[in-house]
Amino acid sequence: MAINWFKYSAPTTFYGLAGKLIPWFAIPAAVLFAVGLYIGFAVAPMDAQQGEFYRIIFIHVPSSILSMFLYLIMAGYAAMGLIFNTRLSSMMATAMAPTGALFAFIALWTGALWGKPMWGAWWVWDARLTSELILLFLYLGFIALHASIDDPRRADRAAALLAIVGSVNVPIIYFSVKWWNTLHQGSTIKFTGTTMHVAMQQAMFTVLVACWLYAIAITLTRVRSIILERERHTKWITELPEVKQ
Amino acid sequence: MKNFSMFDLLVLVIRRDLVLAMRRRADVLTTLIFFVMVVSLFPLGVGPEMAMLRKMAPGVLWVAALLSSMLSLGRLFSADYLDGTLEQMMLAPQSLSMLVLGKMTAHWMVSGLPLVLMAPVLGLQFDMSVQALGVLIVGLLLGTPILSMVGAIGAALTLGLRGGGVLLSLLVLPLCIPVLIFGTGAVEAVSTGLSVTSHLSLLGALLVLALAFTPWVTAQALRISME
Numbered sequence: 001m002a003i004n005w006f007k008y009s010a011p012t013t014f015y016g017l018a019g020k021l022i023p024w025f026a027i028p029a030a031v032l033f034a035v036g037l038y039i040g041f042a043v044a045p046m047d048a049q050q051g052e053f054y055r056i057i058f059i060h061v062p063s064s065i066l067s068m069f070l071y072l073i074m075a076g077y078a079a080m081g082l083i084f085n086t087r088l089s090s091m092m093a094t095a096m097a098p099t100g101a102l103f104a105f106i107a108l109w110t111g112a113l114w115g116k117p118m119w120g121a122w123w124v125w126d127a128r129l130t131s132e133l134i135l136l137f138l139y140l141g142f143i144a145l146h147a148s149i150d151d152p153r154r155a156d157r158a159a160a161l162l163a164i165v166g167s168v169n170v171p172i173i174y175f176s177v178k179w180w181n182t183l184h185q186g187s188t189i190k191f192t193g194t195t196m197h198v199a200m201q202q203a204m205f206t207v208l209v210a211c212w213l214y215a216i217a218i219t220l221t222r223v224r225s226i227i228l229e230r231e232r233h234t235k236w237i238t239e240l241p242e243v244k245q
Numbered sequence: 246m247k248n249f250s251m252f253d254l255l256v257l258v259i260r261r262d263l264v265l266a267m268r269r270r271a272d273v274l275t276t277l278i279f280f281v282m283v284v285s286l287f288p289l290g291v292g293p294e295m296a297m298l299r300k301m302a303p304g305v306l307w308v309a310a311l312l313s314s315m316l317s318l319g320r321l322f323s324a325d326y327l328d329g330t331l332e333q334m335m336l337a338p339q340s341l342s343m344l345v346l347g348k349m350t351a352h353w354m355v356s357g358l359p360l361v362l363m364a365p366v367l368g369l370q371f372d373m374s375v376q377a378l379g380v381l382i383v384g385l386l387l388g389t390p391i392l393s394m395v396g397a398i399g400a401a402l403t404l405g406l407r408g409g410g411v412l413l414s415l416l417v418l419p420l421c422i423p424v425l426i427f428g429t430g431a432v433e434a435v436s437t438g439l440s441v442t443s444h445l446s447l448l449g450a451l452l453v454l455a456l457a458f459t460p461w462v463t464a465q466a467l468r469i470s471m472e
Contacts, residue, residue, distance in 0.1 A: 134422055148412055154469060161402065
């Protein structure tokens with residue numbers, strides 16, 4: 001049987017699919033958040049050097065990972081929209097931008113809260129902090145450019161080009177730790193093994209998975225609203241039960 | 246009709262834009278005066294201690310150069326857009342990327358080069374050493390073209406939008422940060438006795454990258470904005 005892979009690349013069909021998928025991502029996200037934070041705050045042992053303060057990594061690290069990955073995925077969707085001229089890809093890119101910006105903001109905020117007891121300063125002009133801040137600016141630029149162009153097609157394409165240009169910045173964030181050797185500690189999780197306690201790892205990965213699920217659920221929710229807004233003149237929208245009433 | 250090469254096109258566009266700029270000298274001067282003013286405001290803001298000013302000088306000069314190049318970016322395409330010239334340029338059989346490169350070069354010669362020439366005078370106000378001034382100029386020579394080229398992408402994307410000027414800075418400034426870091430890093434390397442070549446090489450690498458990609462990206466951005 002031939003599967004039509006492109007069936008769900010049309011907003012008409014994807015709208016229904018997204019509606020069905022959202023609970024499957026949202027509920028596990030909530031459960032995993034609760035479990036991960038419980039392990040992180042109650043089960044995981046105290047850190048030998050940083051005391052109780054280190055526990056903020058269970059929020060800080062997943063959100064900074066997400067903020068960087070979401071930018072790349074957003075740029076990928078935007079590029080697909082630009083190259084293949086698919087409406088849904090551009091809508092997905094637009095829907096992801098606020099979540100990415102939110103994660104970048106959380107990463108900076110928790111980083112500041114962590115930096116105060118550890119380094120004695122809310123903010124240090126270290127390469128990685130600065131890159132994260134630039135990433136937040138890039139998200140805001142994407143959102144602002146998209147918002148200031150009235151024609152949605154032009155907005156999609158212009159913002160897509162900006163996202164692709166900006167994605168040059170994301171590798172710089174990653175390698176900045178190696179390039180400028182400054183205050184920020186290197187990553188503890190390496191591919192060759194880790195020095196972290198098992199419970200800390202479990203908490204970190206649980207929250208990371210929860211963040212991914214949350215990001216997917218919220219993106220799908222937002223893309224449904226965007227579809228409704230952009231396709232409001234079409235017949236199938238007016239026939240939807242939630243619109244009709 | 247004689248054979249029209251890419252290089253002829255480049256020269257033609259640069260000459261045209263320079264002539265247009267010379268007919269409106271006030272625009273060029275405003276950018277330069279803005280640069281001088283911003284730099285001169287810093288000592289008034291932070292106090293006249295020479296040791297501190299000497300330390301701040303590269304950063305102040307670079308940030309001021311960055312801001313003043315943002316000011317003039319709005320004019321890069323807007324006049325041609327408003328009178329329809331840009332549309333004709335896009336219809337021309339020649340490469341749009343080459344045309345854009347010509348416009349970028351002209352923009353740099355009008356708004357970037359005067360800043361580079363003015364910078365040593367302002368550097369003296371901050372009591373910079375001769376060696377540091379030399380590195381600053383080399384850095385600015387390598388860096389300001391990048392600002393014009395990256396800025397052109399933003400100018401093309403925000404063409405004809407309301408509030409385009411502020412939006413333009415919002416889009417372009419984050420992308421210019423590496424230039425700022427390496428430019429000021431080079432001058433600081435002089436004062437700490439380190440080698441400046443690594444910073445300047447990185448700036449040069451960024452310049453080559455920008456030369457290779459930004460004209461094409463800007464041309465695409467123009468096509469998006471004009472369709």
